[in-house]
Amino acid sequence: MSPAQPATVPCFHCGLQCSSHERIEQDDHRFCCVGCRTVYSLLRGGPLDGYYSESISPTDRIRPEFGDPEKFAFLDNPEIADRLRQFSDGNISRLTLSLPQIHCASCIWLLERAPELSDGIQRAEVNFPAKELMVILDESKLTLRGLVELLSSLGYEPTLRLDSGGEQSISRSIETGRRSLHLKIGVAGFVFGNTMLLSFPEYLTGSTNVEPEIARLIGVVSIVLSLPVLLYAGNGYFRSAWIGLRNRSLNIDVPIVIGALALFFQSVYEILSVTGTGYLDSLSGLIFFLLLGRLFQEKTYSALSFERDYRSFFPLSAQRIAAGKTESVALDSLSVGDRLMIRHGELVPADAALISGTGELDYSFVTGESETQHCHPGDKVLAGGRQCGGAIEIELIHNVAQSYLTRLWSSESLKTDQRRPSKTLADHAAQYFTPAVLLIALLAFFYWLSEGIAVAINAATATLIVACPCALALTAPFAHGAGLRLLARAEIFVKNAKALERLSQITDIVFDKTGTLTNSVAARPAGQQLSEYNQTLARSLARHSSHPASRAVTQACGGSVVFDIAEFSETPGGGISALVDEREVRLGSRKFVRVSAAAPEGDVYLSVDGQVIGVFSLPAELRDGIHTTTEALRRDYSLTLLSGDSDRQKELMQTIFTGREPQVYSVSPSEKMEFIKGLSESGKVTMMVGDGLNDAGALAAAEIGVALCDQQNGFSPASDLIINDSALTSLPAALRFSKRIRTVILAGFALSLSYNIAGLTFAVAGELTPVVAAILMPLSSITVVAFATTMVYLQSKSSGLAVQ
């Protein structure tokens, strides 16, 4: 037995280490925080004692966040609370809350036993894949606010999105769509099975051996049963074909509808005129398998797309202010209550309250309106807004929803890519595809007419059904989806599928220098050291800007005292200026700071009230692995260096660029744009790699703009790719991968085409029955999807992408 207590004790509730100086305990158990102790006391001794039994390990338990008791006060407002309820009859309400913390079986166990924790909760049901909790609440016993507070104290704080009411209604309509699909499949399956059963006499003995009255009865019953299939289960296809025809375009549902109608009327005619037994089993089988195929497709889509949203996060960081210090923190480590400093050009990562500073927010990212909104301390600033002005301090009132930011980013593309028409590939294919198929079916019909109308109809219908352009339409989305996901796991964030496609067409790459190829290091004062006061002036100004040069100067003039500033302005390619302690301070290039020719050489100049008082040089340190990267890229692309700085670091750059590659210095932002436009005009497809904020114009001009984010929290919508500084070396592999994806898509097209040719051959030859054709159709879609996704995964490995 050891005499001393172990140095680190795990928390009895969540398993994390307890702090050694604060003893938080209850009933002889130690806890790491008051939150865990609260959960313990809530659960202990009550009916949920079992939570602490062996079956649920401590690491599965959630660590509750202990926050502000007034946090959910807004739920007392009946209007807001109403938006959360799905149904209410005054006292009893039903609502669904999104709890992203749900991650395992213990969560389900705990949450579904919520009724035992409070009388007001009548029922609680977890929807695990959607990470939602459905609650039937008796509001006379427990208010909505009380419910949310209870869940939060257990560690499951709901994500309440009140302003996107549209989102809730979208997911509800997906729900009803899925439900109706289930119903249709049920009906179609019921009819299919029964009509097949009724056709047994025909199958087993041939239609001649069945007594005529019984045959009549069977026929009539089959017709009656088939009506719900035609009118209800299959009506989606009819509606879609009708809409297509009304718009004078043949979509892929038209052949299916023609086939189904042909089967039905032919069968009715045969049965009523006693010339045969018809194909009603084929008809319901056809609809049944088509609907089943659709269900599988939808499930696959939602599984794949859910992953994308879930994993959408950026390598962006924000400046968090804690205990007097400012540190760079990744976006996903932020939580409600954190104080952040948002500098000029940076984005507000989540809804927050403005604490200090003058907010000039540009919400063009969110609303499209570029007029800035003026905000005072106390006002609310919304996620996606960009600060234009001095730095402001904000306090987050919402967790960062990175899927929201991703959506903002990719929806931006809707505005900029206006030139592409929105017709899907399937509709395009249908233009040629459907008339061709109809023609072939017609030819097959006439060809087989000599053998009898039954055979002819069989062949024609099989032809109409087996031809499936949907495989063509599925290859690209799935291949791109898989590609985007894999790239995200390799820490390269591509805006959308179109950007990924353009990536494979690149011919030229243009690099920015400072901050892209070089690391940001503290500036070195050239000449004598600045006085304490001047350093404070410089620091007070520079900290408001996220430009690499400003950050370098802030680092060089370290200290904790800062002055408030006024009239901050940042000139891209020039510098920054403001009134600091009532003096005009300018920091920037030689021209910007109005330096006379006699002043010493340097990269960044500082002037106070018109007098140059300081010169800094920015020592350049190449990023690790840059040499290998440029070596690799050189093989397939033409490289260029465009830098806004002077050519003082020429020799250093010459170590990574060859003599034949243009290296241009002292380029202004507009000259950068012109250069890139020039490349585009000469037919080259350019990729620009630069700083998200300061090279915004050039990034927009290039066909692909890659924003390198290094301790920054801002990117322009013009960027198609966002990467971390560490991911720069993965660029060659990523480009290789994008080319391979293109190959996979072409292979998918070839696969689908050969399937169609084979299928059509058999159908026209009369060897295919409509039911078999109906099975083949969804099968081909699923095969193509599986092919596209698997091939892309394989290609990611072979192109050397470093996937986490």
Place this chain on the structure above:
Amino acid sequence: MSIIVVLIILSILIAAGFLVAFIWAVKTDQYKDTDSPAMRILFDDPPRTVPGDDTRQE
């Protein structure tokens, strides 16, 4: 052989009964989430606190 008429009608009625049950199940959202029930069955029942019963022998 005309008994088959009765049989056909009966079997269709029974099948229709199952269809109605299916429709009811879909409408009460039983198909909405098919993953959680799999985990739910593994949870233990809360321990019984009635004394004496556990000692009963079968």
